[in-house]
Amino acid sequence: MSILGSDRPVVVFDVLGTLVDQVGSLRRQTMAFTGCDEAAAGHVVDAWLAHVAEREREIISGGTAFVPSHVLDAEALENLAATGVLPAEAVRPLTTAAQRLEPWPDTVDGLTLLATDVTVAGLSNASRRVLTGLSDSSGMRWHQVFSAEDADTYKPDPAIYRLALSGTPTSAPPPYMVAAHAWDLRAAAKAGLRTAYVPRPGGDPPAAGDTFDLYADDLHHLHALLRA
16 A cells, blocks of 8 residues: 555655756766866756657657656767767766756755655656665655656656555545646646645746745745644
């Protein structure tokens, strides 16, 4: 039985960008493995993530079969090497870079604090392999984690949010979806989850017309709001 079936409140976290600094971590690793400067590394990472995002959209639309995120990362890096944007010798070490993304300063302590009062889950576009690597490298802990692999699709497809809902008793309040990306929270709300916005550098801030259930400054503030 899913641990989300307990009687504790459930808080479901986006991982990439919300719990970990995806862009900054990839940029720093690109600099380390290529010797390029920050601007050049930023160009590589922008092209890398743009490729992944485009492939995710193709999968969501049904235009291509599902493949997990670590495969999309490898595709992107091979393409960048083939076009001369990335040195070929950097492809192999960067293929596993997503498993070494650095958590934001409040993430590890904040998750530990939250876990004393709520059930903490992850809901991520990252593959199972990446999420396992992140757990090992970052110290992040959760009661349960859902990957896009479990739904064979990517956010913001409603099917991925239903993973979190499926393990929650129908008599209990819907879980909170916590994210630094307003687009993620909009999709979660449409799927029936409650929403909590936490700002992060490079995130997608709420638009003027957005209304989320909670607005927290960081994970410690989120804990206080949930206990109020």
